[in-house]
Amino acid sequence: MPIVAFRIDPWSNESIKEYGKLFTYFGIKPFKEVLPKLEEIAEPHPLMRRGIVFGHRDFDLVIDALKKGKRVAILTGLMPSGRMHLGHKMVIDQLVYYQRLGIDIIVAVADIEAYAVRKKSRKEVVEIAMKEYIPNYIALGLDPEKTRIYFQSNNEVPYYRLIQIFSRKVTLAELKAIYGEDLETSKIVSALTQAADILHPQLPEFGGYELVLVPVGADQDPHLRLTRDIADRYGAELGLTRPASTYHRFMSGLQGGKMSSSNPESYIALTDPPEEAARKLMKALTGGRITAEEQRRLGGEPEKCPVYEMNAYHLIQDDKELAEVYEACRSGRLLCGKCKRETAERLKNFLREHQERLKQALEEVPKIVSPPPF
Ligand code: TRP
Numbered sequence: 340m341p342i343v344a345f346r347i348d349p350w351s352n353e354s355i356k357e358y359g360k361l362f363t364y365f366g367i368k369p370f371k372e373v374l375p376k377l378e379e380i381a382e383p384h385p386l387m388r389r390g391i392v393f394g395h396r397d398f399d400l401v402i403d404a405l406k407k408g409k410r411v412a413i414l415t416g417l418m419p420s421g422r423m424h425l426g427h428k429m430v431i432d433q434l435v436y437y438q439r440l441g442i443d444i445i446v447a448v449a450d451i452e453a454y455a456v457r458k459k460s461r462k463e464v465v466e467i468a469m470k471e472y473i474p475n476y477i478a479l480g481l482d483p484e485k486t487r488i489y490f491q492s493n494n495e496v497p498y499y500r501l502i503q504i505f506s507r508k509v510t511l512a513e514l515k516a517i518y519g520e521d522l523e524t525s526k527i528v529s530a531l532t533q534a535a536d537i538l539h540p541q542l543p544e545f546g547g548y549e550l551v552l553v554p555v556g557a558d559q560d561p562h563l564r565l566t567r568d569i570a571d572r573y574g575a576e577l578g579l580t581r582p583a584s585t586y587h588r589f590m591s592g593l594q595g596g597k598m599s600s601s602n603p604e605s606y607i608a609l610t611d612p613p614e615e616a617a618r619k620l621m622k623a624l625t626g627g628r629i630t631a632e633e634q635r636r637l638g639g640e641p642e643k644c645p646v647y648e649m650n651a652y653h654l655i656q657d658d659k660e661l662a663e664v665y666e667a668c669r670s671g672r673l674l675c676g677k678c679k680r681e682t683a684e685r686l687k688n689f690l691r692e693h694q695e696r697l698k699q700a701l702e703e704v705p706k707i708v709s710p711p712p713f
């Protein structure tokens with residue numbers, strides 16, 4: 340059997356169907372195993388309680404570090420391409436949660452990756468980041484005073500030195516094993532740049548954090564595997580330690596299949612007019628049966644329902660309320676028309692409030708980006 344029988348491509352927008360394989364092939368651990376330990380210091384976020392954040396590497400070290408009062412930073416990245424939608428919101432919700440626990444937040448804008456790998460123009464990338472992504476991050480609750488967002492193209496010098504230094508001990512063979520045979524120079528540079536994103540907060544110039552936690556979608560794990568190996572190799576020389584990471588599931592598209600930036604009917608954008616968003620939701624696929632009679636008799640299947648997902652991932656904070664929707668659906672008491680109308684109301688309320696905050700947030704952008712992009 341080939342060593343890599345299952346490969347994740349962090350550059351494709353394919354969704355991962357079999358999360359279980361991430362445990363068996365790559366040694367990601369189930370997040371639910373660390374929940375009791377997390378509960379000793381804080382109430383887990385709903386995304387964690389509900390199994391949406393499903394996996395981790397070394398998250399127990401983060402809890403230990405927080406208990407001992409060590410300095411922990413969170414580093415995550417955003418890809419400034421297309422419009423921001425609910426699928427992007429999950430990482431930000433986690434950042435807000437961690438920020439309230441007192442952890443410092445750093446966000447890398449992957450403008451170099453967007454330019455070199457995704458072939459976007461520089462101008463478009465900077466504009467999307469400044470006018471779409473970063474304001475949405477603030478409107479979702481990230482504190483501009485306590486967050487640093489930087490562009491990969493414009494960080495301080497020791498960050499670039501890391502990328503160059505890493506090039507000595509990373510072989511082409513291992514890059515091919517992780518990313519596949521169709522490597523390109525742009526992908527190699529982006530991979531080393533992402534390793535520098537994740538590891539640079541440990542350098543004294545950037546705060547000298549003792550541990551870095553990286554919350555990401557499961558597709559980004561190849562970069563984390565590479566980065567962990569790099570940390571091992573440069574541990575003695577540069578004083579770097581392995582990052583910890585957590586992984587969340589992706590949302591399904593409204594029509595089933597994957598949620599994709601290239602198909603606006605598959606997602607709800609954070610800037611969709613509320614009525615437009617409600618219209619998309621009313622058309623969504625459900626886990627309902629073909630006829631109302633059948634649904635009353637057999638019950639619906641919330642596990643397969645994008646509308647249920649929308650509630651579980653974003654719109655219902657209270658676990659009891661969510662459990663009621665689940666039970667009502669399973670028992671056949673709740674039919675999809677009513678369920679969709681109720682979900683659409685929640686969605687419209689969320690979007691109205693969010694978009695109100697967004698107006699204000701646009702003015703806060705300069706406070707949070709440092710240094711400014713060029
Ligand atoms: N590659 C990530 C993406 O496609 C963006 C990214 C850049 C990132 N640097 C990072 C993610 C560091 C996590 C950590 O979305």
Ligand code: SF4
Pocket residue numbers: 625626627639640641644645646647668669673674675676678679
């Ligand atoms: Fe989905 Fe709601 Fe229909 Fe159940 S009742 S299948 S949760 S839309």
